């Protein structure tokens with residue numbers, strides 16, 4: 001039987017850490033579905049708008065070979081609905097979220113993968129501001 005994997009993120013200023021977690025997530029099943037957080041969600045969560053709009057972030061993630069479907073994550077409160085609605089068998093997240101999604105173990109397997117060291121959207125933005133500002 002085919003297995004669907006789901007993951008979530010902002011994926012702003014796409015970097016190799018994003019690529020690697022999507023590649024590793026896709027290996028947990030046959031189909032990878034990605035929830036890309038909306039611009040509004042980012043503003044409320046991080047207090048700043050993303051560099052790239054949700055339409056641009058979705059276009060980039062959709063173009064990746066390991067990604068089968070992309071949707072907009074409008075609210076953090078809807079995770080369970082997104083997981084069930086997409087028929088996900090596995091939820092994969094980076095280990096910066098370790099333990100935070102264990103409540104969904106009743107509807108799917110939950111896997112936390114180690115983050116790629118030394119890279120993040122925040123670090124890239126800081127690097128550009130410091131060295132190219």
Ligand code: CTP
Nearest residue numbers: 009010011017021093094115116119120121122
């Ligand atoms: N991720 C990863 N390795 C990194 C950075 C991110 O595996 N070095 C993973 C996260 O754990 C998450 C997904 O990529 O599962 C999307 O993360 P996101 O928050 O969009 O990226 P960050 O680079 O962490 O963004 P920020 O600096 O704004 O928090």
